[in-house]
Amino acid sequence: MTEILGLGLDLIDLQHFAIHYGDNDPELLARCFTDREILEAGDGVDRIARLAGRFAVKEATFKALGGASGISHCDIESVSGHDAPQIYLTGRAHKLAKERGAATFLVSISHSGLSAAAVVIACGEPT
Numbered sequence: 001m002t003e004i005l006g007l008g009l010d011l012i013d014l015q016h017f018a019i020h021y022g023d024n025d026p027e028l029l030a031r032c033f034t035d036r037e038i039l040e041a042g043d044g045v046d047r048i049a050r051l052a053g054r055f056a057v058k059e060a061t062f063k064a065l066g067g068a069s070g071i072s073h074c075d076i077e078s079v080s081g082h083d084a085p086q087i088y089l090t091g092r093a094h095k096l097a098k099e100r101g102a103a104t105f106l107v108s109i110s111h112s113g114l115s116a117a118a119v120v121i122a123c124g125e126p127t
Contacts, residue, residue, distance in 0.1 A: 005102050006122035008063030010056040013115055017052040032058075032073045040080055049116055053109040054078040056118035061087060061105070064122040065096050078107070078118075085109050087120070097122070 021028065029038055032055060041050040057078035062068035075093035079086055085107040089097050102122040109118045 002104075002126045003124040004121055005100055005124050006064035006066055008060035008065075008120045008122075009117070010059035010063070011115055011117045012052045012056050012059075014049055014052055014111070015114070017055070017116070018048045021051060021055075022048050030074075034074055034077045036079060037077060049111040052116035053111050053118060056116050057085065057087060057107055057109060057120060060118045060120040061089075061093070061122075064105070064120040065093065065100060065102065067096075071096065078109075101125070 021032070033041075033051065037051075037054050041047050041054065055073075058073050058076045061076045062071065065071075071092045075089060075091040077088040077090070079088065087105050087107055100122065101124045103125045104123045106121040106123065107118065109116070111117070
C-alpha cells in the first residue's frame with residue numbers, strides 16, 4: 001500500500017491569468033515555465049488554459065509538499081504523459097520531496113471556459 005504524504009489543489013481564473021501571462025512576455029514565461037512546458041502549451045485559443053493548468057499543477061505541488069519556501073516555479077515541470085499528466089522535480093523541489101519521502105506524484109488537471117484546476121497527491125514508497 002502507498003502512503004499519501006500530501007495533497008494539493010489549485011484553481012485559477014483564466015481571465016485573471018490571461019491578464020498576467022497572456023502577453024507572451026518571454027522573461028515572465030521563463031520565470032514560471034520550462035521550455036518544454038511552453039512548447040507543449042502550443043498556440044491557439046486553448047494556450048492560456050493549458051498554461052494555467054500547468055501553473056495550477058505547480059501551485060498544487062507546493063501545497064502537496066507542505067510549502068514553497070525556496071522553490072522556483074521552474075523546479076516543478078508539468079508535462080503531458082501517456083495516460084496522465086506527470087511532474088518532474090529539480091532543485092529545491094526535488095530536495096524537499098526527498099526530505100518528505102515523496103517518491104511519486106499523482107496529477108490531475110482540468111479546465112473549463114472560465115478556470116483551470118489541478119490536484120496533486122504526493123505519495124511515499126509502496127510498502
